[in-house]
Amino acid sequence: MDTDRQTPPSALAVEPHCAAPRRGRPRSEAAEQAIFAAIERLMMEGAGLGDLTIEGIAQAAGVGKATIYRRWPNKEALLVDAVVRLETPEPELSGSSARQDLIETLEYMRRRGLDKRSRWVLMVIFHQLHSLPELKSVYYDRVIQRRRQVIRDVARRGVASGEFRADLDLDLLAEMLVGAMLVRTVLWDDSPLDDPALPVTMVDALLSGLGGPAHAAAR
Amino acid sequence: MDTDRQTPPSALAVEPHCAAPRRGRPRSEAAEQAIFAAIERLMMEGAGLGDLTIEGIAQAAGVGKATIYRRWPNKEALLVDAVVRLETPEPELSGSSARQDLIETLEYMRRRGLDKRSRWVLMVIFHQLHSLPELKSVYYDRVIQRRRQVIRDVARRGVASGEFRADLDLDLLAEMLVGAMLVRTVLWDDSPLDDPALPVTMVDALLSGLGGPAHAAAR
Amino acid sequence: MDTDRQTPPSALAVEPHCAAPRRGRPRSEAAEQAIFAAIERLMMEGAGLGDLTIEGIAQAAGVGKATIYRRWPNKEALLVDAVVRLETPEPELSGSSARQDLIETLEYMRRRGLDKRSRWVLMVIFHQLHSLPELKSVYYDRVIQRRRQVIRDVARRGVASGEFRADLDLDLLAEMLVGAMLVRTVLWDDSPLDDPALPVTMVDALLSGLGGPAHAAAR
Amino acid sequence: MDTDRQTPPSALAVEPHCAAPRRGRPRSEAAEQAIFAAIERLMMEGAGLGDLTIEGIAQAAGVGKATIYRRWPNKEALLVDAVVRLETPEPELSGSSARQDLIETLEYMRRRGLDKRSRWVLMVIFHQLHSLPELKSVYYDRVIQRRRQVIRDVARRGVASGEFRADLDLDLLAEMLVGAMLVRTVLWDDSPLDDPALPVTMVDALLSGLGGPAHAAAR
DNA sequence: CGATAACCGAGACGGTACGTCGAGTCTTGGC
DNA sequence: GCCAAGACTCGACGTACCGTCTCGGTTATCG
Numbered sequence: 001m002d003t004d005r006q007t008p009p010s011a012l013a014v015e016p017h018c019a020a021p022r023r024g025r026p027r028s029e030a031a032e033q034a035i036f037a038a039i040e041r042l043m044m045e046g047a048g049l050g051d052l053t054i055e056g057i058a059q060a061a062g063v064g065k066a067t068i069y070r071r072w073p074n075k076e077a078l079l080v081d082a083v084v085r086l087e088t089p090e091p092e093l094s095g096s097s098a099r100q101d102l103i104e105t106l107e108y109m110r111r112r113g114l115d116k117r118s119r120w121v122l123m124v125i126f127h128q129l130h131s132l133p134e135l136k137s138v139y140y141d142r143v144i145q146r147r148r149q150v151i152r153d154v155a156r157r158g159v160a161s162g163e164f165r166a167d168l169d170l171d172l173l174a175e176m177l178v179g180a181m182l183v184r185t186v187l188w189d190d191s192p193l194d195d196p197a198l199p200v201t202m203v204d205a206l207l208s209g210l211g212g213p214a215h216a217a218a219r
Numbered sequence: 220m221d222t223d224r225q226t227p228p229s230a231l232a233v234e235p236h237c238a239a240p241r242r243g244r245p246r247s248e249a250a251e252q253a254i255f256a257a258i259e260r261l262m263m264e265g266a267g268l269g270d271l272t273i274e275g276i277a278q279a280a281g282v283g284k285a286t287i288y289r290r291w292p293n294k295e296a297l298l299v300d301a302v303v304r305l306e307t308p309e310p311e312l313s314g315s316s317a318r319q320d321l322i323e324t325l326e327y328m329r330r331r332g333l334d335k336r337s338r339w340v341l342m343v344i345f346h347q348l349h350s351l352p353e354l355k356s357v358y359y360d361r362v363i364q365r366r367r368q369v370i371r372d373v374a375r376r377g378v379a380s381g382e383f384r385a386d387l388d389l390d391l392l393a394e395m396l397v398g399a400m401l402v403r404t405v406l407w408d409d410s411p412l413d414d415p416a417l418p419v420t421m422v423d424a425l426l427s428g429l430g431g432p433a434h435a436a437a438r
Numbered sequence: 439m440d441t442d443r444q445t446p447p448s449a450l451a452v453e454p455h456c457a458a459p460r461r462g463r464p465r466s467e468a469a470e471q472a473i474f475a476a477i478e479r480l481m482m483e484g485a486g487l488g489d490l491t492i493e494g495i496a497q498a499a500g501v502g503k504a505t506i507y508r509r510w511p512n513k514e515a516l517l518v519d520a521v522v523r524l525e526t527p528e529p530e531l532s533g534s535s536a537r538q539d540l541i542e543t544l545e546y547m548r549r550r551g552l553d554k555r556s557r558w559v560l561m562v563i564f565h566q567l568h569s570l571p572e573l574k575s576v577y578y579d580r581v582i583q584r585r586r587q588v589i590r591d592v593a594r595r596g597v598a599s600g601e602f603r604a605d606l607d608l609d610l611l612a613e614m615l616v617g618a619m620l621v622r623t624v625l626w627d628d629s630p631l632d633d634p635a636l637p638v639t640m641v642d643a644l645l646s647g648l649g650g651p652a653h654a655a656a657r
Numbered sequence: 658m659d660t661d662r663q664t665p666p667s668a669l670a671v672e673p674h675c676a677a678p679r680r681g682r683p684r685s686e687a688a689e690q691a692i693f694a695a696i697e698r699l700m701m702e703g704a705g706l707g708d709l710t711i712e713g714i715a716q717a718a719g720v721g722k723a724t725i726y727r728r729w730p731n732k733e734a735l736l737v738d739a740v741v742r743l744e745t746p747e748p749e750l751s752g753s754s755a756r757q758d759l760i761e762t763l764e765y766m767r768r769r770g771l772d773k774r775s776r777w778v779l780m781v782i783f784h785q786l787h788s789l790p791e792l793k794s795v796y797y798d799r800v801i802q803r804r805r806q807v808i809r810d811v812a813r814r815g816v817a818s819g820e821f822r823a824d825l826d827l828d829l830l831a832e833m834l835v836g837a838m839l840v841r842t843v844l845w846d847d848s849p850l851d852d853p854a855l856p857v858t859m860v861d862a863l864l865s866g867l868g869g870p871a872h873a874a875a876r
Numbered sequence: 877c878g879a880t881a882a883c884c885g886a887g888a889c890g891g892t893a894c895g896t897c898g899a900g901t902c903t904t905g906g907c
Numbered sequence: 908g909c910c911a912a913g914a915c916t917c918g919a920c921g922t923a924c925c926g927t928c929t930c931g932g933t934t935a936t937c938g
Binding site for chain 1: 384391395397402405426431
């Protein structure tokens with residue numbers, strides 16, 4: 001499915017509304033690149049969300065404001081597209097075992113949480129997610145669902161191989177792992193993500209259970 | 220505990236800067252109430268974060284802008300105080316067992332996630348947390364740390380009673396539970412918080428472990 | 439007189455800049471007509487000067503903007519040419535007497551002042567005359583000087599025939615007559631141009647003089 | 658009449674719409690002065706009408722754009738008010754004779770036509786007169802009608818004293834004199850206004866009549 | 877009791893960014 | 908080389924808020 005997807009996934013952007021034979025001067029690919037590059041540059045220079053202005057971006061990109069507004073209907077839509085574009089690709093899972101795959105996924109998230117760019121992306125997402133309803137569905141479909149599916153697939157294989165309990169609630173598993181990583185990534189930036197053993201610790205804790213003797217006896 | 224807490228916890232607010240005997244007309248308590256009431260009203264009418272402007276709030280509250288700026292140094296500080304003020308009080312834990320206390324804590328979070336007002340509060344928190352460093356520490360000290368302490372206390376008692384494993388990582392426990400609830404609360408608003416059994420399921424999953432026979436054998 | 443005037447008097451227009459044999463597709467005569475027709479149409483629909491935009495004209499004419507800019511260097515030049523093109527031809531004077539010729543000239547101006555199209559032309563002239571120095575000389579040479587010459591010729595014949603005083607200041611005569619008509623045309627649009635006797639009244643007043651007995655005695 | 662007119666005649670301006678007891682901070686008189694001063698300065702530096710921008714004026718006046726838009730609804734209204742404000746006061750007429758008064762009036766217009774500031778004002782008037790209908794009536798009532806009345810009064814006295822013919826058409830007299838001056842002022846800026854004898858020449862020509870012996874015989 | 881001082885609503889102030897529009901230029905494919 | 912279409916940069920438009928600053932007027936406490 002989706003084998004021929006070359007064009008990058010630009011949601012929210014204003015497509016030239018004509019259907020077939022495209023007339024007139026085509027939009028400049030260079031301008032688009034310059035815009036995204038300017039955003040990334042400003043962002044890396046420490047610009048917060050409120051510091052990113054359309055006028056500033058246009059200036060930094062050497063581009064007219066109209067060129068931006070021709071592509072996106074407003075500031076939010078632009079930021080959203082910039083954010084989606086900055087998302088790092090999903091990791092390739094080794095597939096040696098379900099436990100190992102979970103660990104690799106969490107390790108990917110851990111690294112992402114340490115990367116300035118990725119953390120900035122998450123900030124924007126969390127910021128705009130509720131003020132721009134369109135973004136919600138776009139990001140949900142394009143990023144979140146995709147990741148949930150990865151974990152879900154891993155878990156299914158784990159259940160089949162007997163690594164995971166048969167009555168496993170797949171969503172719950174995903175959320176407990178992802179949620180814990182998000183908390184450490186988004187809520188604290190002096191966050192304890194530096195420990196490379198974190199993914200192993202988390203996965204094993206979840207698989208082995210945290211209950212003690214009294215808990216085991218009660219079952 | 221905390222029996223003498225009458226004055227609301229207004230951090231970030233600008234206190235009248237003269238220390239000693241205070242002269243002149245005192246600040247109107249009514250104005251303060253009107254401001255908070257206006258924010259809540261606007262919020263309940265569906266105003267997003269970007270729709271909340273100082274001018275709008277002042278107008279809705281029938282209050283001069285200066286009256287707001289006399290109390291808070293800027294827009295963010297006001298929103299933060301409004302948010303902290305809307306925080307529901309912590310639940311009383313029954314203390315019958317550590318497991319039960321965890322479940323009650325999660326049940327409290329679940330209810331909170333279903334409440335429109337509380338969800339709006341979380342939105343603001345997530346939004347402003349990075350753009351206003353002051354908020355970060357205030358909210359961190361005042362809300363997050365307090366909750367972490369509650370869970371930590373519960374867990375400690377659980378370890379002592381043998382309900383929890385002795386090598387329990389308290390922070391990890393807290394984050395996996397809290398993180399999962401936050402994901403369901405903040406990221407999705409069609410979220411599956413409706414299931415009243417959710418807290419029990421989560422706690423028991425974490426305590427019993429999700430590993431299957433193959434996992435158990437490997438240990 | 440002027441029997442060979444086929445090509446319209448297009449001053450300010452940009453001639454294809456290669457001098458010699460002209461190659462490639464020749465310019466579309468139809469496009470030119472469409473542009474002028476569009477301007478006239480928009481003008482008659484009540485468009486003020488500020489409402490006439492190049493983009494609007496191009497759209498209304500079904501023509502690309504470049505097609506306009508290939509012919510005129512800027513907006514003002516286009517309007518000027520459009521205006522000159524709308525100028526009605528000079529009247530044929532009967533020549534029966536100098537007084538009669540003056541009256542006929544004023545009558546022509548009176549009618550012109552009652553015509554919406556002509557009044558619009560005058561508006562544009564008065565507007566652009568100072569912001570576009572080129573227009574000034576073009577319009578001056580092509581329209582004003584021509585008319586002054588007509589009146590001057592008439593007056594000269596009048597002096598020769600004894601109808602006019604020998605010490606007549608020709609320019610002053612022209613300006614007093616023309617000026618009065620312009621005032622009624624340009625400054626007021628509820629203007630009293632409806633009276634068909636106006637030209638006769640004006641000419642006779644000027645010729646007979648407005649001085650009374652006391653004035654006559656003083657001379 | 659109008660003995661108590663202190664407040665300058667600011668038409669088109671947006672008056673604070675509250676009726677009686679004026680609340681809030683009053684508008685800064687200084688800002689208003691700075692705005693007008695900036696316009697005049699820019700104008701004297703040779704700015705054409707198209708070169709006068711709100712942003713430029715605000716900058717030159719050291720004033721926020723909003724401060725301008727709080728007073729005038731748009732650019733045109735501001736220019737109009739600036740123009741009306743720059744109008745020089747009417748001259749005091751000596752009243753020694755009707756002929757003399759007419760000459761003085763024309764001399765005033767001649768001088769005005771030689772003054773850069775006044776010519777600029779006339780340009781703006783002629784420009785905006787048709788694109789901004791409100792201006793038309795304001796300027797008409799406030800300037801043109803007033804001047805017509807002056808000439809009318811003079812002429813009436815002239816008729817009474819026998820200096821002017823009894824059947825004098827007052828409006829026609831005014832328009833022929835005023836029109837001729839306007840033509841020389843507005844249409845040509847290399848205009849022959851330098852001759853100080855011009856007013857005398859014009860008035861005497863009009864009073865004595867330009868007809869020659871043949872014309873006189875025909876009456 | 878009167879002065880003093882800080883409060884109050886209202887709204888103007890200088891700025892900054894927004895999103896739109898037009899001018900004049902450039903770049904497609906097509907005739 | 909022209910044509911229609913429509914992108915491009917630039918810069919002004921008119922609007923909305925921000926955070927500050929007066930206004931006239933209202934309570935409090937202090938002297």
